[in-house]
Amino acid sequence: MTTPASSCRLAVDTDDGIFTVTAHQASTYQVRLGDGLTTGALSSHLDALASHLKVTEIGVLIDAGVAENHLGNITAAVTRTGLPLRIIRVEAGQDSTSSDSLNTLIRALPPRPWTRRTLLLAVGGGSVHNLVRTAAGYLQGLPYALVPTTVQAQIDAGAGPDYGLAADRLGTPYPAGVYVDPTLTATLPDQHITAGLAEAIKVALVTNPLLFATLEKSTGPRPAGPVLTTIVCEAMGSKLLLRALNPQRELLQRGHCVGGAYTAALRYRIPHGEAVAVGVAVAAAHAFLSGQSTLEHRDRILDLLAAYRLPVAIPDEIRNPVWAFVAAPGRLRNGYLRLILPLRPGRCAFTDDFDRSAFDKAVDDLAARP
Incomplete structure (x- = not known):
């Protein structure tokens, strides 16, 4: 007996009393890219995503250094959705992927039981994204979206879970959305x-x-402007x-x-x-x-x-x-x-x-x- 993988989440083969099970997990998400995205269409994209996910609040996890230049625009975009906003700052760099940073993030979120009604919006470079991915896996599938602010993170963000505190090994889900605005890199050295x-x-x-x-x-x-994009x-x-x-x-x-x-x-x-x-x-x-x-x-x-x-x-x-x-x-x-x-x-x-x-x-x- 064989069930086709295309018609169900599990494909099962049986032979002499041995069941061979192949599990399939499909994730669909959109990667949107455009100059000025964070000061323009980001609000409507987040509103549509929040409606689709039925979330009741948005938690912005932002690199402390990035916050100096971009928190205002991000806050304005989230505020226009009409959802409550929670801001969590993390220090930049490799240490932001540490267990201490993960514990800080989890303590800042609403208390258990988790209802998956909080959308985490990670704003920063790769280490901040890794932290949110790891937290999402640890918290059993809390939805998250990414706003990368470095060239490296913008290239990497769309490709899904990769590295971090154990990334895929924790069952890290794919992002619910990725929003890439190359103009955010203008403030970088x-x-x-x-x-x-x-x-x-x-x-x-x-x-x-x-x-x-x-x-x-x-x-x-x-490179800047259309060339960098x-x-x-x-x-x-x-x-x-x-x-x-x-x-x-x-x-x-x-x-x-x-x-x-x-x-x-x-x-x-x-x-x-x-x-x-x-x-x-x-x-x-x-x-x-x-x-x-x-x-x-x-x-x-x-x-x-x-x-x-x-x-x-x-x-x-x-x-x-x-x-x-x-x-x-x-x-x-x-x-x-x-x-x-x-x-x-x-x-x-x-x-x-x-x-x-x-x-x-x-x-x-x-x-x-x-």
């Missing part, structure tokens, strides 16, 4: 703009050579398509071991995008040195990273700590390390042939560049 663009470069290398070409044409003044839209769309194709989700979630190790060696004191850039640079150097890519393609990748003033080299004083963090997952996998190699824009490959010697050669190759 240049370092945070370019750090976010490192994610766009990574996505372009995996799947979108036209986006890579757009990024190459936009390296003068920092195009970059965010293309990168976000490419990432969504990759996540929709299960065989290729791995390209976004695994194999970027050097970037994470670089961040850890620096004790998380740098923007995530700068770590992404270093990871891409090491992978590009290894692709060239192992004969899987050409000097022309290696230089094209490294030149673009450098044009956005992103780091591409690993200083000698942290080389050993970085490798220690790179090698740690391998010890859990019997020495198995997997690295994604950018061969050229739009094409990547996996390699298992990446040891300390290969790492040192790649680091030396990057240090030798003028």
Whole structure:
């Protein structure tokens, strides 16, 4: 006996008294993108979403730094819905994904029993979004929506649960809505703009050579206005398509071991995008040195990273700590390390042939560049 997966939430096969059950969970949500969205249509979008979800209040969880520039517009948009508003500020940075921050958020929400009638609206960067996603899972499906305020978060927000305090392992639901307004990034320092663009470069290398070409044409003044909107839209769309194709989700979630190790060696004191850039640079150097890519393609990748003033080299004083963090997952996998190699824009490959010697050669190759 077999029940088709398309007609029910569970597909069940039976054979010799053994039941094989495949559970399917479908989530549908809209990602809306537009310049000036938060000062224009956001209110009507939230009103429609609140009506659909039958929520009775909106809790705005906002990055304390972001609140200085954007809380007024967000508050005005929520107030126009006519629903009660609760504002919860959290400190920016990696610590906002800690258990202490999660406890602070939960204490600020209405007491149990949970009725799922509070819509959480997360306003800020990726760490704030991760905090809300984790809380939503912990609170058994409390609805939430995202308003990303950094380039990195805007590219990532539409793709659903990913990282954080245990993210998917807590059964984190997908957002009820995502509202992307590239003009919110205008108040960011240049370092945070370019750090976010490192994610766009990574996505372009995996799947979108036209986006890579757009990024190459936009390296003068920092991208803004329609140019930045195009970059965010293309990168976000490419990432969504990759996540929709299960065989290729791995390209976004695994194999970027050097970037994470670089961040850890620096004790998380740098923007995530700068770590992404270093990871891409090491992978590009290894692709060239192992004969899987050409000097022309290696230089094209490294030149673009450098044009956005992103780091591409690993200083000698942290080389050993970085490798220690790179090698740690391998010890859990019997020495198995997997690295994604950018061969050229739009094409990547996996390699298992990446040891300390290969790492040192790649680091030396990057240090030798003028």
